[in-house]
Amino acid sequence: MNITLWGVRGSIPTTSPDTAAYGGNTSCVEVDADDWMLVLDAGTGIQGLNRSKNLRKGRIDILLTHLHIDHIQGLGFFQPLFDPEAEVHIWGPAGNSQSLRARLGRYFSPPLFPVYFRNLTCNLILHEIEKSEFTIGPFSVSSDYVIHPGPTVGFRIQNQDSVFTYIPDHEFVLGSNPLKLKDLRWLSGRTLADGADLLLHDAQYTTDEYQKKQGWGHSSMDDTIHYGKLNQVKKLLLTHHDPMHSDEQLNLLKTQLREKYNSAVDFDIAVEGSRIEL
Amino acid sequence: MAYPIELILSRHLAESLATPVFLTDTTGNLLFYNEPAEDILGKRFEDTGEMSVEEWGTIFKNKDDDGNSIPSEDLPLVKTLMTQLPYHLTFWIESLQGTAERISVTSFPIIGRAKTFLGAIAIFWRSDSTA
Numbered sequence: 001m002n003i004t005l006w007g008v009r010g011s012i013p014t015t016s017p018d019t020a021a022y023g024g025n026t027s028c029v030e031v032d033a034d035d036w037m038l039v040l041d042a043g044t045g046i047q048g049l050n051r052s053k054n055l056r057k058g059r060i061d062i063l064l065t066h067l068h069i070d071h072i073q074g075l076g077f078f079q080p081l082f083d084p085e086a087e088v089h090i091w092g093p094a095g096n097s098q099s100l101r102a103r104l105g106r107y108f109s110p111p112l113f114p115v116y117f118r119n120l121t122c123n124l125i126l127h128e129i130e131k132s133e134f135t136i137g138p139f140s141v142s143s144d145y146v147i148h149p150g151p152t153v154g155f156r157i158q159n160q161d162s163v164f165t166y167i168p169d170h171e172f173v174l175g176s177n178p179l180k181l182k183d184l185r186w187l188s189g190r191t192l193a194d195g196a197d198l199l200l201h202d203a204q205y206t207t208d209e210y211q212k213k214q215g216w217g218h219s220s221m222d223d224t225i226h227y228g229k230l231n232q233v234k235k236l237l238l239t240h241h242d243p244m245h246s247d248e249q250l251n252l253l254k255t256q257l258r259e260k261y262n263s264a265v266d267f268d269i270a271v272e273g274s275r276i277e278l
Numbered sequence: 279m280a281y282p283i284e285l286i287l288s289r290h291l292a293e294s295l296a297t298p299v300f301l302t303d304t305t306g307n308l309l310f311y312n313e314p315a316e317d318i319l320g321k322r323f324e325d326t327g328e329m330s331v332e333e334w335g336t337i338f339k340n341k342d343d344d345g346n347s348i349p350s351e352d353l354p355l356v357k358t359l360m361t362q363l364p365y366h367l368t369f370w371i372e373s374l375q376g377t378a379e380r381i382s383v384t385s386f387p388i389i390g391r392a393k394t395f396l397g398a399i400a401i402f403w404r405s406d407s408t409a
Contacts, residue, residue: 096391130392131282145283151391175290183327186289190280 001033001139001159001278003198004054007045008270010169010204010218010240011070021247023272026070027168027240029200030054033159036137039078040155040166041065045272046074057085061136063143064092065168066152067103075104076113086122089136093143093151094128101126129153146170147188148217156192162278165196165233168240171217172227179226193231197278200270201227203238206253221257228265236267237276284390285309285397298402304395306331306359318381318402320373341370341378354385355400362387362395368405380405 007025014024026043032054039049039062049055060080065071080086092100101117104126108117127134130153131144142156146167154167172178172188184190193199203224205213210220219227221238228236241250254269261267280286285301289310292299298315302308308329316322319337340348350356354365364386372378382403388396 094392144280145391147283147287175287175294185280186286187280188283188286 001031001157001162001164003164003200003276003278004030004032004049004052005045005200005237005239005270005272005274005276006030006048007041007043007074008239008241008272009043009045009070010202010242012243013044013070013073014243016246018246018248019243021271022241022250022269024243025272026073027065028074029166031139031157031164034138036139037061038063038136038139038141038157041071041168042075042078043070043072044074046078048273050077050079055079057083059087059089061089061091063141063155064090065154065166066093066148066150067107068150068169069107071169072104072107076108076115081120081122081124084121084123087125088122089125089127091127091129091134091143093145093153094130095151100128142192144189144192146192147172147174152217154189154192156196159278163196163198164278165193165199165201167192167199167201169217170202171215171219173219173223174215178223178230181230184230187227187230189227190231193227193233195231196233198235198237198276199228199231199233200237200239202240203269204240204242209242221253222260225257225261225265225267228267234266236265237270238267239270241269281309282390282394282396284388288388288397288399292399298404300355300400300402301397302331302355302359302400303397304359306335306356306398308334309397315402318371318379318404320375338371338373341372343370345370354383355398358385358387358398358400362389 007028009024009026025045027041028043028045029040031038105117129143133142140158143153146154148169157164201224202219203221204218205220207220207222292312299312301310354367357365366384368382385400387398390396
C-alpha cells in the first residue's frame with residue numbers, strides 16, 4: 001500500500017514560511033492499494049488530496065480518529081462530498097449519547113458552515129466504530145479507543161503483509177510511566193501498534209513542553225520514541241507537530257533525538273507531501 | 279491483546295489515589311490493586327500480578343459488627359458484579375494473620391463507551407477504629 005501524508009501539523013493550520021518544509025496543514029493521510037483509497041482524518045491537509053491526481057471517482061472511505069476541529073476542518077471542502085456519483089463512507093468513533101451524524105452535524109451547519117449535512121449531494125454512508133474490525137476493499141482495519149479527550153480511536157490497517165498504524169492524537173503516558181510497565185496489555189493503543197511496519201504517532205511536544213501540558217491529550221517526542229520501541233515497530237514517524245515548532249526547531253529536535261536514541265528505533269519526523277510505500 | 283481503554287484509565291486513576299482501590303474484570307478476577315490496597319491485602323501487586331477471584335477472595339474473612347460472617351453475595355463488589363450497580367457497606371475484615379479492621383467499601387461497575395460492562399472498582403475507606 002502507498003501512504004501519502006497530506007497534513008502533519010497539530011491543533012491549528014500554520015501557513016508560514018518558517019513551517020513550509022514540514023508543512024502547516026492539519027491531519028490527513030491518504031492510503032491507497034489496488035485502486036481503493038482510504039482517507040485518514042479530514043484536517044486541512046485534505047485540500048492537498050483535493051488537488052492531487054490521486055483523487056478518484058467512485059467509492060472513498062474517510063476514517064476519522066475523532067471529531068476535534070483540526071481533524072475535520074477540511075471535511076466540508078472535500079470535493080467528493082458534493083459529487084452525486086461519489087459514494088463516500090465516513091467511519092468515526094461512537095460517542096456516549098449523540099450519534100456520529102448528530103456530532104458531525106454541528107460542523108455541517110450555520111454559523112460554522114453554510115451547508116447542512118443533509119444537503120451534501122454524494123451518496124453518504126456513516127459508520128460508527130469503537131473497538132471494531134472491518135474490511136474495506138483490500139484493507140483489513142482495526143480500530144480501538146486510545147487515551148485522548150473525548151471519543152478517540154486509532155487505526156491499524158493491514159494490506160497483504162504490511163501493517164500501518166495511525167494514532168495521531170494520543171497521550172498514552174497519562175497517569176502512568178510506561179517505562180515501568182511490565183505487562184503491555186495496560187498500554188493504550190498496544191493492540192493497534194504492536195509490531196507495525198509503520199507507526200504514525202502523535203509527538204507534539206518536547207519533554208519540557210509536555211510537563212506544562214499534561215492532560216491535553218498529546219505525547220512528547222521522547223515518549224513516542226519509547227512507545228515505538230515498546231511496540232517493536234519497524235518504522236516510526238512523529239506527527240501532529242506543535243504549531244509553534246518551526247522547521248528550524250524540528251530539524252534541531254530531530255538531530256538531538258537521533259543523537260540521544262541512536263538506533264533504538266528507526267524514526268523520522270513526518271513531512272507533509274511525503275509518500276511511503278509499504 | 280490489550281485491556282479496554284476504560285480499564286487502562288481506571289488503573290491509572292487507581293495508581294494516582296491515596297485510597298485503596300481494587301480493579302476487577304467482569305467475573306471478579308483482580309486485575310490490579312494500588313499501593314494503599316497492598317497494605318490491606320498484605321501482598322504487593324509487583325509480586326502477585328493479577329489474582330483469580332478464588333485466590334484473592336479468600337485472603338480475608340468478612341464479618342458484621344456482631345461478628346457474624348457476611349455471605350459473599352452480600353458484599354458490595356460481588357453485588358456490583360452480579361447486578362452492574364453501585365453498592366456501599368461498612369463491615370469488618372479479618373486477615374489470615376488474624377488482624378481485624380473496620381472498613382467501608384464502595385463498589386461501582388465500569389461501563390464502557392460502547393455501554394459494555396467491562397469490570398468493577400472497589401474502593402476501601404479505612405476507619406480509625408481497629409481491633
